[in-house]
Amino acid sequence: MDAAERLFVEKGIAATSIDDIAAGAQVAKGTFYLYFPSKEALLGALQQRFVDTFCARLQEAMDRHRPDNHRARLKAWAETGLQTYLDNVALHDVVFHEYRPEDRRMRNDNAVIAQLVALLVQGTAAKVWRVDDATMTAVILFNALHGVADDAVAMGQTSEADRKRRARALTNFFEQALRPEEDGSAD
Known part of the structure; x- marks a missing residue:
């Protein structure tokens, strides 16, 4: 591989x-x-390895914070996701953009999104934020991360300072999107 x-x-x-x-x-x-029975099967395995490695890095970053510190864990998820994506953009582009598998369920069965759904559900249960549809919210946040990273590559803005600026903008967006209700409840 x-x-x-x-x-x-x-x-x-x-x-x-x-x-x-x-x-x-x-x-x-x-x-x-x-x-591998074919090159396509190898590509599928490379995609899975990419996702598994990506999720592991995200989990390691989140685990540096207490399980009940949902905001810090979300920030770690966003910052590490951006960093990991930018560190591996060439491989990402090959296995996810150049290769188009027949099964288009990748978005639905995305382990990165599933990981974020779990974090959103935990934060909602703890009344840190209000999320009516954790899966849809995770898809939106994941695509925000993906878009910010793609824009960084397209604009040639991948220096450490650019990454920090983009990570700040991304985490600010996440925090604004996940504000609790005015009365503090998450009903």
């Missing part, structure tokens, strides 16, 4: 053959087929 990842980023998916991947991994072509 490491060889395929490197080659896909360097050459693109279409220009990378299974022979290239086997050679890059220093294995026989038949060995490739012991692990």
Whole structure:
């Protein structure tokens, strides 16, 4: 998978053959087929690995804060999500934008969104904020994160100072979107 990842980023998916991947991994072509029935299956595995790694980094960042400090955990999720996305944008673009799987359920079965849904539900239960539809809110916030990161790449604004400015804007947006009701209840 490491060889395929490197080659896909360097050459693109279409220009990378299974022979290239086997050679890059220093294995026989038949060995490739012991692990993956096709290049598409490998791409699906790379997507899953990307998501698993992304979620793990988000969880590590959130776990640096007490479980009941929902605002700090949300801020950590946003800041780390932006940082992780920008650190891995080339791989992200290859496995999520260049490759179009037939199953379009990726948005619905997105582990990153599921992780955010859990945080939103916890914060709602603790009356930190009001969220009527945690899944829809998580989709909106996830797409905000994705949009801010894509804009940073498009504008060439990925320096450390740019990242901090964008993370601040993103977390401010999240905080404004998740304000509790005026009376402080989350009914």
